[in-house]
Amino acid sequence: MRRRLTLAFLLVTLSMILLAGIVRAVTLDGMLREREGEHLFREATTLASVIEANDELARPVDRAFLEDFVGPDTEIVYAPANGPRAVVTGPDFRDGDDGITSTISLDGGKVTVRQSAGAIQNLWGRDSWSVVALFAVTGLGSALIGFVISGSLAAPFQKLAVAASALGRGRFDLDLPPSRVPEARAITEALRSSATALRERLKREQQFALHASHVLRTPLTTLRLELEEMTLDEDLPAKARAAAQRCMTAVDDVTLVASDLVDLSRRGLIGGAQVPLRELATSCAQHWSDELDEYDRRLTAAVEGDLDLTFTPGPVEQVLDLLLRDRVAHGLGDTRLVLEGDPRGHLRLLVRGARRPDADDELLDEARAVIEALGGRLEAVRGEGHSDQVVLLPRR
Numbered sequence: 569m570r571r572r573l574t575l576a577f578l579l580v581t582l583s584m585i586l587l588a589g590i591v592r593a594v595t596l597d598g599m600l601r602e603r604e605g606e607h608l609f610r611e612a613t614t615l616a617s618v619i620e621a622n623d624e625l626a627r628p629v630d631r632a633f634l635e636d637f638v639g640p641d642t643e644i645v646y647a648p649a650n651g652p653r654a655v656v657t658g659p660d661f662r663d664g665d666d667g668i669t670s671t672i673s674l675d676g677g678k679v680t681v682r683q684s685a686g687a688i689q690n691l692w693g694r695d696s697w698s699v700v701a702l703f704a705v706t707g708l709g710s711a712l713i714g715f716v717i718s719g720s721l722a723a724p725f726q727k728l729a730v731a732a733s734a735l736g737r738g739r740f741d742l743d744l745p746p747s748r749v750p751e752a753r754a755i756t757e758a759l760r761s762s763a764t765a766l767r768e769r770l771k772r773e774q775q776f777a778l779h780a781s782h783v784l785r786t787p788l789t790t791l792r793l794e795l796e797e798m799t800l801d802e803d804l805p806a807k808a809r810a811a812a813q814r815c816m817t818a819v820d821d822v823t824l825v826a827s828d829l830v831d832l833s834r835r836g837l838i839g840g841a842q843v844p845l846r847e848l849a850t851s852c853a854q855h856w857s858d859e860l861d862e863y864d865r866r867l868t869a870a871v872e873g874d875l876d877l878t879f880t881p882g883p884v885e886q887v888l889d890l891l892l893r894d895r896v897a898h899g900l901g902d903t904r905l906v907l908e909g910d911p912r913g914h915l916r917l918l919v920r921g922a923r924r925p926d927a928d929d930e931l932l933d934e935a936r937a938v939i940e941a942l943g944g945r946l947e948a949v950r951g952e953g954h955s956d957q958v959v960l961l962p963r964r
Contacts (some may be wrong), residue, residue, distance in 0.1 A: 573721060577714030578707060585706055599670065604683060608642075608670040612681040616672040619646065627776035630654050641684050660684070671684065724752040731759055740767040741889075759908035771941045786827040792819045801803055842878035845909045846871055852885060853905060856892045866902040867892075873909035873916075883942050884915065890935035891919045891957050898927030917959035932957070 619629050627633075634644045634656040647653045662684040671680045713919040724747035731742040739764045744756045798804060798812040853869035860867045888905075893904050900922040906927050908916040935957075936946045944961040 571718075573718030574711060574714040577717060578711045581710035581714070582703070582707055584632065587702070605656060605668050608668050608681055608683050610710070611637075611639075611642075612670040612672045612679060615644065615681065616674055616679050618899055620674060620682050626828075631656050637921055639683075643682045643684075645682070646677065647680070647682040647743075649721075651677075714848065721749065724749060725755075728752065728759065732880060734885075735759060735763055735766070736882075739886050740764075741886055760949065767941070785823065788823045789825065792816055792823070795819065829872060843881050844875065845873070845877050845907060845915070846875045848879060848881050848884060849907045851881075852888050852907075856888070856905070859892070859896060860903065863896065867905060868902065869905040869907070871907050874911050877911070877915075878907035879909075879915055880963075883938070884917075887935055887939055887959060887961065888919075890931050890938065891917075891959070894927075894931035894935070895919065895923070897931065898924050900924060915959075915961045917957075917961070919957045920954055923955040935959075 585586060618637070622629055622633070629646055629648070631654050634646060634654055638644050638658050639924045640658040641662075643655065643657045643661050643663075645653060645655050661682075666890045668683045669680060670682075716901040726746045727743065731744055734742060742759055742763050744760060745752070747753055747756065794817045795812045799809050799816065801809070804812075846888055849869060849871045853867065857867040857869075892903070892905075903919065903921040906916075906918040906920070908915060908918070932946070932948070939946045939959055939961065942958060942961060947960075949956040
């Protein structure tokens with residue numbers, strides 16, 4: 569986008585300069601012709617006065633006489649009323665329809681002074697390099713200005729693209745840039761409202777999953793226990809115990825279906841955007857390792873369990889950002905990060921390191937709210953010389 573904006577700015581600038589140059593060239597051409605015409609008329613008038621004075625002295629007006637007055641790019645034609653014409657041409661004179669002509673009538677004939685069209689063209693030719701230099705300097709300046717302006721225009725849209733990608737990965741704490749561009753503001757508001765709506769939708773779905781799990785599984789478990797007691801009751805007929813056994817099988821099938829429905833509801837709206845655990849751990853560890861390096865502190869990371877297990881990256885990144893941001897603000901020394909993929913489908917996060925005892929828990933409380941909204945839990949474990957945060961998150 570930045571390249572296209574820069575190129576567009578450059579083309580618009582050069583086009584406007586070219587258009588203004590064409591208009592100015594036409595105007596200057598007319599002015600030059602008018603000035604050269606006046607100059608040629610004065611030359612013709614002066615020459616006519618000299619010829620008239622020469623006639624009064626009864627001196628001949630011939631080529632030899634006129635050669636003293638002809639310029640390098642002009643032609644003088646003296647046509648007396650009686651006698652042959654005298655024509656003198658300069659060495660650089662080129663005949664053409666675009667030349668300038670001035671004719672003065674005399675008592676004994678007329679004198680014509682013509683200037684070739686190349687004279688005005690030569691005036692333009694003298695400034696050709698200055699025109700080229702002007703275009704080059706203007707083009708370079710407009711390209712630099714366009715690059716700066718396009719950068720300021722494209723920057724919010726690039727950040728919005730990053731925010732949209734984060735929303736697609738399941739992150740709701742979007743870093744939305746402030747901008748005065750109406751289109752960028754509209755996209756910002758759309759992304760903010762979408763993130764809020766998705767967060768609330770995900771929270772409601774998690775609440776529904778917990779409620780459905782309790783409402784469905786509790787009575788089914790109670791029913792299965794009752795049926796199991798019936799199968800163990802020797803006083804019941806064999807057919808009744810067999811029927812109770814079949815009912816237990818049916819209850820198990822219904823329980824399995826209920827579990828699948830609850831698990832499906834837990835997957836949320838962004839269950840399809842998943843990456844393997846090893847890639848997720850590498851990207852998070854690299855980002856926060858660079859962040860802690862600025863404070864002369866190290867981050868060591870490890871990945872355990874099923875490394876090919878896939879997780880929705882956005883929620884995990886959001887939780888880790890909050891926990892590690894707390895370590896940056898309130899931690900002491902190095903930090904240890906462990907990501908463990910549970911084969912049963914859960915993700916266990918361990919953030920270990922020393923933490924100042926007088927530090928506030930604002931970021932931890934925010935992380936706990938996000939984790940609980942995702943259907944997980946956060947546990948704080950304090951030991952000798954270290955303070956750990958243990959997070960359990962569902963796979964989706």
